[in-house]
Amino acid sequence: MEFTHFNSQGRARMVDVSDKAPAHRTAKAAGTVQMLPSTVDAIRTGGVPKGDVLAVAQVAGIMAAKRTGEIIPMCHPLSLTGVDIRFALREDAVDIEATVKCKGETGVEMEALHAVSAAALTIYDMCKALQKDMVISDVRLLEKTGGKSGDYHRK
Numbered sequence: 001m002e003f004t005h006f007n008s009q010g011r012a013r014m015v016d017v018s019d020k021a022p023a024h025r026t027a028k029a030a031g032t033v034q035m036l037p038s039t040v041d042a043i044r045t046g047g048v049p050k051g052d053v054l055a056v057a058q059v060a061g062i063m064a065a066k067r068t069g070e071i072i073p074m075c076h077p078l079s080l081t082g083v084d085i086r087f088a089l090r091e092d093a094v095d096i097e098a099t100v101k102c103k104g105e106t107g108v109e110m111e112a113l114h115a116v117s118a119a120a121l122t123i124y125d126m127c128k129a130l131q132k133d134m135v136i137s138d139v140r141l142l143e144k145t146g147g148k149s150g151d152y153h154r155k
Contacts (some may be wrong), residue, residue, distance in 0.1 A: 031117065031138055041130045051126070065098065082099070122149050
């Protein structure tokens with residue numbers, strides 16, 4: 001197996017994608033912030049002192065997707081064509097789902113995962129005055145489409 005992120009000296013490199021044809025690519029990722037029902041209720045009713053938790057988390061997720069190449073060392077800076085962050089409130093958790101799209105030479109899995117992670121961290125930050133023992137969990141890729149390796153759908 002050839003390791004694509006190492007040069008001939010065994011040092012890290014960003015993979016050269018200049019010979020790849022642009023393709024429509026999408027990725028969907030998800031994660032969860034587990035919390036007390038009272039914290040979920042405060043989010044639902046606007047009772048969090050810092051403001052509208054989901055609005056701020058949505059913007060954070062979008063910003064994170066757009067800036068992934070600046071944070072994750074071997075990621076290419078991409079021109080994204082769409083980012084959508086969705087939330088579902090459960091009795092004891094907030095579920096987060098991010099969908100990222102581009103037309104480019106490399107996939108957007110990392111951008112979707114980064115978006116979910118930043119949204120989850122923002123929810124934690126916004127709610128930490130109410131509860132410090134929230135748990136961010138299950139950040140995972142759900143699916144990706146496009147590119148040489150084909151489509152992937154988590155079972």
